Amino acid sequence: MHQIKYGSQLIDYELIHRDRKSLGIKVYPDCSVRVFAPQDSSLEKVESKVHEKARWIIKQQNEFLSYHPLTPPRQFVNGETHLYLGRQYRLRIELGTEKGIKLFRGRLLVGAPDQKDVERIINDWYREKAKNHFKDILERTFPKFKKYSIPFPELSIRHMPTRWGSCTPKGKVILNPELVKAPKGCIEYVIIHELCHLIEHNHTKAFYDLQETIFPEWKKWKERLEYQLV
Ligand SMILES: [Zn+2]
Structure with missing residues (x-):
């Protein structure tokens, strides 16, 4: 170095x-x-x-994709809204129960033994959901890259202070779990953006042409990702 x-x-x-x-x-x-x-x-x-x-x-x-949080910091108290796949859910906490989370009629129902457990339970839930949705969307999106014969990338989920996504020269795609708060179109956009980088590393005209060919709606989702603040 x-x-x-x-x-x-x-x-x-x-x-x-x-x-x-x-x-x-x-x-x-x-x-x-x-x-x-x-x-x-x-x-x-x-x-x-x-x-x-x-x-x-x-x-x-x-x-390269810069990240800012979609929401200001949360207090994890009753009545507060939380985002999931681009939709708002109102938090309802039941204390003194086993831990568990359910989405029901626009509410995020959280069971927790104690108030101090609530934040961790919610964050663990987001991470688990992120893992599943990112994997699904990557598998659904990957066939669009068939003719470029890139190997199916390893997916890793990591909190990054300034990025939505990233990829390594060895072809690993890294996604910020916060992205699961955004609509699926935004998640698809970030995944496609990173997959395009496995073919064109820099933000050259060739890169943007490739991104446009594979995902013509990319601008709309990029804006959604940058301007949605709730
Ligand atoms: Zn990029």
């Missing part, structure tokens, strides 16, 4: 020497950077090239 300083920002990159004539830079959706350099290029020359492209690298890193 190598690093350059650009203004107040640090850019970490992996340097890979290849049989090639010119230097190439790739920024991946997990924000990692790889620099492919000709066999005989010196570190000094590589560094000056990375410096030259630093603004572009930072722009690429910032453009």
